[in-house]
Amino acid sequence: MPTNFPEHLRTQNCLVFSIAIIIVVLLSHGLQAQQPPEHNNTADASRDNKAFSPIEDSLASPRETMFTFLEAQSPALHGRPDALARAINTLDLSLVENRQSTDIINQLIGILNRIGEVTKTQLPDADEVIANGWRRFKYFPTASHNWIWTHLGHGPDGEIILEEIQGKWRFSASTIAGLDTLYRSMIDLPLTYTPQEEPDELIGLFGATFQKTRWWQWFALFLGILLGLVAGKLVAALLNNTSAQLQRNGRETQGMALKDISNPIGLTLLTFGLMVGLQFPHLDPGLQAFVGKIIQFLFILSLGWILFNLVDVVELALQKLTAKTETQIDDMMVPLIRKSLRIFLVIVFSLFVAQNVFGLNITGWLAGLGIAGLAVSLAAQDSVKNLFGSVTVVLDKTFLVGDFIRFDGEVGTVEEIGFRSTRIRLLSGHLVTVPNMKFIDNKVENIAARPYIRRQMDVTITYDTPPNKINEAVQIIKDILHTHEVVKDGRFDMDNNPPRVAFNELNADSLNIRAYYWYQMANDPDRGFFTYLQHAQLINTMLFQRFAEAGVEFAFPTQTLFLAGDPARKLAIEAQINKNGDETPRAYT
Structure with missing residues (x-):
């Protein structure tokens, strides 16, 4: 989260962010209830058998076990732990290891959907089991399922068997162990049973909450949020003030650490206030379990935020270490280490939350990284x-x-x-x-990386400069470039690269004197382009002063008009008249 926002805006953002997460997730929970996934289509297969209702999941017969499973599987797959426990209680998982129970439930319901609607006449009740002495009942496949061979061209690769163990009927261990193979063999079958949707399920999720929660319980929830927000803001302000004092006293690392944890601590206290406030409204078991996950997520988010921000402290420590070395490669590695640490923390946090908070199967995610990596690389x-x-x-x-x-x-x-x-x-x-x-x-x-800056200095003087003045101008430039102050400040290498000066060019509008000198950098961080400019200014100032004293004029791109009355520049015709003593002008062509 950006750290350059005002404090009150950051606190408000924490509140809005937390509440938004709760609303979005709860709504998604309700929407999932309205639109069940493909493998949950028999969630209400018992609607036509409402007269039958298992009492406390006795599992005294195959019928009770089957319908207990059918009633529990849909809310179980939508995150209700009580329903998940009921569904798992109908399964013998003794031969299964390292498999998510939700995957098993999904596959079993997917198979039942493809077989057809489950009715109570298909399964024996407790009286029938006792009368016939059954301890094992084969539900699938039977003679009524011959149409599957016709449709697939082969039979199902497995069975669905219920067995009685210590007075409880459960889906047998062999059935659960071979469930994946059976499901794959029947995946091409169409869904033969699809229940009607219940549009009022989302309303039913919250109906009891609004009906049974009294006004003082809502007020307690509001008060918990308010106290958490105020406490978070006060603690964050205290930590920020302490951080500023530590940094002013030279304890920069400790100050930055306190500053980094100030905002996450505010979110932690806000979450704690929200958790306390949520103890008062009435929540049904499913909603209460789901809200508990959100609270857990917010606490873990606070911890992850603290670790994410404390990477700044690691970066500061590394910068202090690299400042002691002469090489700059380690200075370049510090930002890369900072970014790598933050990316690593985000990935670990996401996987931890997905698996431990929301119970998602990250094994499949990790297995799919190979295929996903190819797509991402492209x-x-x-x-x-x-x-x-x-x-x-x-x-x-x-x-x-x-x-x-x-x-x-x-x-x-x-x-x-x-x-x-x-x-x-x-x-x-x-x-x-x-x-x-x-x-x-x-x-x-x-x-x-350059060891020096070479300056090419072109000094232009006027065309009417006499030869002796030209030589004097060249010597003036040489003297300036050999002056002790200029040589010392420029760190000239007088042995290998001394200054060079020569009258080298007759320009269209000036006489050109070119000078070269090398301003040495010598890997000195205090010397650079701007110190070079100061040195060039020193030379230019001395040059102007010396040229003015010697009477040497600088040239610039101009056109000179010689006037007949200019005593400094007499015309050739006037000079000829004076030579012949004849005042009559002569025309020259």
Whole structure:
């Protein structure tokens, strides 16, 4: 959750988030009751047998066992633990290991749906069992099921048998053990029984709650939520203030830890208030169990949120360790470790909640990761390229965090190298995000890696500069570049790369003197482009001063008009007149 929101907005978001989860999940529970899945179509197969009602699940006959199972399976598959216990009580699971009971119930009801509607005349009652001395009853297949051979072209691969063990009739252990094989052999059969929907089931889920809950019980629920919200806000404010004091005193790690847990603690207290408040309204057993799961989920969410935020503390500790080393590779690994830890926590949290809170079978999910991985790899080729791009950048040391680079016409400082992209802060202040795969096939200029900055300085003077002044201008530039202050500040390598100055070009509108010098960086983090500019300013200022003292004029792109009356620049015709002593002008062509 973003941490840059105001405190009161974050607290309100926690409340809205919690209540929204409860509403959405409860509504989904009701909607699932209105639209049962395919394997639950015999949930109400006993509607035509309402006269029969097993008493306390005695399981005294195959009939009682079958109809107990049929009555319990639908609410069991919708998350009611009491119904799930009733359904499991009808099954002999002694030969089954490592299988979800909901999977077994799903498959058994799927087979019964394909066989046809279950009626009480198909199964013996307690009197018939006693009269015939039966301890084993074969429900399927029988002679009435010969149509299955015609439809499938083969018989069902298994049986449904009920056996009496210590006075209780249950679906036999062999039936449960071979259920998966039997279900697969009959999967091509159509559903021969589909019950009518009950549109009022969602209303029935909440009807007793609204009818039996009195006003003071609703008020107690409201009061529990309010107290939890206020307590969470106060504790969060206290932790944030303590965090600020610790950080001001230099205890940055402890301060960040308190700040990271402040908001999750607020959610924890709000959930606790909600849990206390929910003790007062009337909830039927199914709804109460489901609300309990939501409360459990919110507590686990608070813990997961705390661990997710505390990754910042781990990152801070790693940054302090990497700051002691000279290499920057470990600095680049810190953001990658942070993101990896958070992704790991999210995955573990999701799997834990799915299996331990909502009772989902994650084994099937994990088994399907192989096929899903192929599909994801095809759909996420660019993401994989970006991942390999980040690995290439790190291993090749193309650039490091903090380096000044030029890429795709943009110049800026590398702020972060992630799994998918790299963030570059431009000189304009804009933040540019570049996919890492682009660094594999494109040229990257690492300006920070250069040992020096070579300056090519062109000094232009006017065409009417006398030769002696040209030589003087060249010497002035040489003297400036050999000045102690300039050499020391620029750290010139006077042995290998001394400054070079030469009168090298006759431009269209100026005489050009070119100078080269190398401003040394020497891997000094305190020296960079802006210190180079200060050094260049020193040279330029000295050059202007020396040229002004020597009377050397700078040239710039202009067109010069010589006037006849200009005593500084006499025309050639006037010079000829003065030479001949003849005042009559002569025309020259």
